[in-house]
Amino acid sequence: MRKRSIVTFCLVIAAAVVLNLVAIFGLPGSLSATYGGMLDGETGIRQGIDLAGGSVITFQADAENPTEEEMNSVRSVYEMRLNGAGYTEARISVGENGQVTIEIPSGTDTGSGEMSATEQTDAAVELLSEVAKLTFRDYQDNVVLEGTDVASAQSIYGQPSENSNPQYYVQVEFTADGARKFADATEKAAAQSSPNNIIKIVMDEEVVSSPLVSEKIDSTSCVITGNFDAESAATLANQINSGNLPFEMKKISQETVGAELGRDALPTSLWAAGIGIILVMLFMVIRYRLPGLIADLSLLIYVGLICLVMGVFRVNLSLSGIAGIVLSIGMAVDADCIIFERMKEELKLGKTVRASVEAGFSKAFSAIIDSNITTIISCVVLYMSGIGTVTGFATTLGIGVILSMFTAIVVTKFLMRNLVNIGVRNKSLFYNVKKAENADEGKKFAFSRHKLQFLLLPVLVVVVGVVMYFVHSGFNFDVEFLGGTRMQVAIGQEFDNDEISSIVNDATGLEPVVQKSGAAGETAIIKIPASEDGTSNESNQEAAFAALQERYSLNDEALLNVQSTSPSFGAQVQQKALSYTLLAILCMLVYIIIRFDWRSAIMAVATLALNVLVMASVYTITNIALNTTFIAAMLTVIGYCINNTIVIFDRVRENMKSRRSSEAITAMADRSINETLGRTVSSTITTLITIVMIYILGVATIRQFALPLIIGIVVGAYTSIFIAATYWASWKEAEARSKATAAAKKNTSKKK
Numbered sequence: 001m002r003k004r005s006i007v008t009f010c011l012v013i014a015a016a017v018v019l020n021l022v023a024i025f026g027l028p029g030s031l032s033a034t035y036g037g038m039l040d041g042e043t044g045i046r047q048g049i050d051l052a053g054g055s056v057i058t059f060q061a062d063a064e065n066p067t068e069e070e071m072n073s074v075r076s077v078y079e080m081r082l083n084g085a086g087y088t089e090a091r092i093s094v095g096e097n098g099q100v101t102i103e104i105p106s107g108t109d110t111g112s113g114e115m116s117a118t119e120q121t122d123a124a125v126e127l128l129s130e131v132a133k134l135t136f137r138d139y140q141d142n143v144v145l146e147g148t149d150v151a152s153a154q155s156i157y158g159q160p161s162e163n164s165n166p167q168y169y170v171q172v173e174f175t176a177d178g179a180r181k182f183a184d185a186t187e188k189a190a191a192q193s194s195p196n197n198i199i200k201i202v203m204d205e206e207v208v209s210s211p212l213v214s215e216k217i218d219s220t221s222c223v224i225t226g227n228f229d230a231e232s233a234a235t236l237a238n239q240i241n242s243g244n245l246p247f248e249m250k251k252i253s254q255e256t257v258g259a260e261l262g263r264d265a266l267p268t269s270l271w272a273a274g275i276g277i278i279l280v281m282l283f284m285v286i287r288y289r290l291p292g293l294i295a296d297l298s299l300l301i302y303v304g305l306i307c308l309v310m311g312v313f314r315v316n317l318s319l320s321g322i323a324g325i326v327l328s329i330g331m332a333v334d335a336d337c338i339i340f341e342r343m344k345e346e347l348k349l350g351k352t353v354r355a356s357v358e359a360g361f362s363k364a365f366s367a368i369i370d371s372n373i374t375t376i377i378s379c380v381v382l383y384m385s386g387i388g389t390v391t392g393f394a395t396t397l398g399i400g401v402i403l404s405m406f407t408a409i410v411v412t413k414f415l416m417r418n419l420v421n422i423g424v425r426n427k428s429l430f431y432n433v434k435k436a437e438n439a440d441e442g443k444k445f446a447f448s449r450h451k452l453q454f455l456l457l458p459v460l461v462v463v464v465g466v467v468m469y470f471v472h473s474g475f476n477f478d479v480e481f482l483g484g485t486r487m488q489v490a491i492g493q494e495f496d497n498d499e500i501s502s503i504v505n506d507a508t509g510l511e512p513v514v515q516k517s518g519a520a521g522e523t524a525i526i527k528i529p530a531s532e533d534g535t536s537n538e539s540n541q542e543a544a545f546a547a548l549q550e551r552y553s554l555n556d557e558a559l560l561n562v563q564s565t566s567p568s569f570g571a572q573v574q575q576k577a578l579s580y581t582l583l584a585i586l587c588m589l590v591y592i593i594i595r596f597d598w599r600s601a602i603m604a605v606a607t608l609a610l611n612v613l614v615m616a617s618v619y620t621i622t623n624i625a626l627n628t629t630f631i632a633a634m635l636t637v638i639g640y641c642i643n644n645t646i647v648i649f650d651r652v653r654e655n656m657k658s659r660r661s662s663e664a665i666t667a668m669a670d671r672s673i674n675e676t677l678g679r680t681v682s683s684t685i686t687t688l689i690t691i692v693m694i695y696i697l698g699v700a701t702i703r704q705f706a707l708p709l710i711i712g713i714v715v716g717a718y719t720s721i722f723i724a725a726t727y728w729a730s731w732k733e734a735e736a737r738s739k740a741t742a743a744a745k746k747n748t749s750k751k752k
Contacts, residue, residue: 465617
């Protein structure tokens with residue numbers, strides 16, 4: 001059995017190496033055409049606009065509650081226009097409340113010569129802002145019907161006529177005036193010989209269908225048949241419907257990212273992830289010895305799996321998505337920490353290594369499941385928000401959490417069992433456990449006794465934050481919330497913020513906010529508020545950049561990033577942020593009530609609220625700009641903090657069942673916190689390692705994710721250890737005393 005286990009270890013190590021090589025570099029030989037690696041542009045991960053460069057444009061329907069059919073018609077028109085203009089790589093997504101987002105990678109060849117990213121964006125906006133024009137024409141290209149003559153069109157599967165076979169076709173309904181025009185047109189078309197007996201359906205000067213006409217159609221409707229399938233019939237129906245859309249699409253937000261920014265961001269982010277992984281692996285070995293080495297092997301398999309999954313399924317990777325991956329790497333060993341801490345407890349009680357391994361996994365299982373499900377809940381809510389940067393973060397983090405559960409529960413367990421079979425039993429040398437001792441020895445800190453002192457620190461931060469909120473007249477909202485323009489310009493030399501501000505002010509008449517960015521401080525981040533006189537954000541941006549070009553002799557590529565947002569869009573983002581934060585908290589409240597009890601749920605949510613208040617207070621104290629990255633970080637921290645709290649509550653639930661009647665509930669809670677303290681500290685350290693690395697090495701955009709995460713992780717660990725369970729225990733004990741007092745009074749009254 002020992003030889004078999006050694007062979008198993010060798011095979012797993014080889015499999016981990018092969019898995020990572022395949023995930024990163026792809027399949028060998030001719031198979032590489034199927035999957036050429038995660039970084040392969042054709043078969044691997046799709047790079048988001050903030051990595052590849054390009055434009056993101058959001059349009060809003062100028063109508064209340066547009067239907068799904070109407071929005072699909074808009075999508076069809078946009079697809080046709082973009083493809084016809086050469087934007088073949090553009091991606092279109094229909095959001096909620098009549099929003100459509102278009103992503104156009106940089107370097108798109110439209111046949112109009114080389115364009116800068118900004119020029120490409122402006123051309124696309126102009127192209128998409130026009131109202132769709134639908135016409136019906138005869139073979140001589142004479143217009144016989146306008147789009148306004150069509151009442152509706154729908155794709156149908158059935159018999160278009162009595163003697164035909166079932167098939168997909170399109171049925172078009174005309175207005176009264178349209179029916180008359182169509183009757184005249186079909187009568188003339190039917191009189192023509194083939195191939196001139198046609199009525200062409202033309203959208204934006206492009207023919208989308210040319211059905212043959214065999215007879216006059218004197219009806220309020222007609223059917224269009226051909227070699228349709230479900231998709232092509234629906235597409236044609238949408239295209240016809242779009243010619244009669246009752247609303248315009250107004251641009252509410254656009255962002256342009258130069259390819260240079262992504263070329264800098266991707267390598268530094270990968271370096272940060274790589275260094276973070278190495279540091280986490282070293283920590284696990286130092287903390288847990290041989291089991292830590294097993295966790296490292298599982299982590300390598302985890303890294304290979306997440307790279308493979310994202311490559312095979314062509315996940316759209318953004319800078320925020322990289323932050324999600326890096327965070328998930330730190331969290332990937334969390335389940336291992338829970339398991340190994342339980343194993344160490346069993347070993348200290350004198351149990352054998354085999355028994356300790358089995359007990360460690362069985363006793364840690366519920367805590368692992370509960371803690372990870374709450375994190376997944378936050379990922380789902382993040383994704384549902386539909387905020388661009390947030391959804392990418394939620395996708396990669398969610399994938400990472402699911403895969404980390406698999407590697408911990410399946411891979412680590414399999415390897416630990418084989419480790420036991422090899423016969424490695426020296427507890428001190430291989431498991432970092434001293435000789436058999438009482439599991440409670442050295443764990444006697446009375447957290448409940450000092451709970452008021454521990455609460456003072458976060459409350460003090462919140463009080464200072466409230467004061468600074470009024471000092472600064474509210475939060476320092478970024479342009480994503482208030483509307484306006486955010487420019488990132490590579491000045492290429494030392495500059496003075498006041499000078500940049502003066503140049504932009506002279507060019508636009510608006511007072512900008514200027515910050516330095518980049519390692520050398522030679523990149524300017526300029527935030528220009530929206531004009532009150534109706535001047536567009538684009539006009540302000542063009543005027544500001546032209547003035548900077550003249551002053552610092554800049555070329556077009558110096559404009560690294562431009563983000564333009566209307567005030568109405570910013571208000572929508574604020575509303576979404578609040579509503580989805582409340583939704584995440586509500587979902588977790590319900591889950592904890594189901595899995596634990598309502599008191600635990602209330603205390604967990606109260607702790608979450610305190611975490612959010614502390615994070616918001618840090619932003620008011622430092623006056624850091626508040627944007628969508630804060631929302632993503634806040635929702636992630638909510639999931640992460642509840643993760644820590646649930647692990648402690650899970651131990652409290654377990655200890656409540658075995659609690660002696662002589663032991664106070666607060667003492668039992670203190671014992672539970674002490675027993676889980678090693679896991680909480682270890683998990684916090686491994687998560688912070690990766691996030692701190694990406695903050696140190698990452699570009700400015702990704703640091704915006706890292707900073708609130710660092711704050712939230714530290715605050716979350718603090719409140720989970722010192723506040724959640726201690727106040728729950730005090731509440732529970734007060735209830736017990738109240739019941740005892742009531743029972744005593746009842747007994748006294750009976751005796752009388």
